């Protein structure tokens with residue numbers, strides 16, 4: 692291996708690193724406390740119990756009627772599943788009403804694999820050359836969204852709700868919606884920037900902000 696390949700290899704390994712590996716079998720999240728570390732501190736392993744490793748958080752359909760897009764994502768977290776701390780995993784239950792949409796968004800810290808349990812979904816992601824990859828999923832089909840890339844899930848059926856389950860490769864994947872990250876930030880991104888970036892006028896900016904609840 693020449694020096695260039697070696698350096699490239701080194702950087703590739705460095706760049707795809709997921710959450711750090713645990714230094715012990717598990718690290719039950721100590722969620723009481725007002726200090727911050729990179730992650731969540733652990734309780735004494737002697738105090739760990741089976742209940743720390745289980746959750747009912749994903750067992751019930753979430754309300755898809757409380758937002759105009761008709762979707763609701765329920766996540767495991769170190770609060771509802773403290774045993775997940777340091778394991779580099781999150782699970783998500785995704786409920787999507789008829790013709791509901793999980794709008795274009797990214798997870799800056801995780802790749803995601805989604806399996807469609809019920810209904811039919813059109814899923815897709817956009818790579819960094821703006822190439823779009825889409826797939827129509829039927830029950831039982833799975834799809835992966837590479838880390839950090841913009842993706843969406845759309846329920847093609849106007850009546851039947853869809854249910855999908857995702858696994859994500861971080862205990863804190865983060866989610867950034869393209870629409871909210873541009874038009875409903877706090878404080879606002881200056882209108883002149885949005886006008887230029889999206890080649891629209893000030894009325895368009897106001898209308899989009901208003902429509903998105905910003």
Ligand SMILES: *[C@@H]1O[C@H](CO)[C@@H](O)[C@H](O)[C@H]1NC(C)=O
Pocket residue numbers: 752753754755756757758762763764
């Ligand atoms: C998701 O569903 C939960 C429980 O049904 C509800 O409390 C919450 O407001 C919903 N979230 C959104 C963004 O609609």
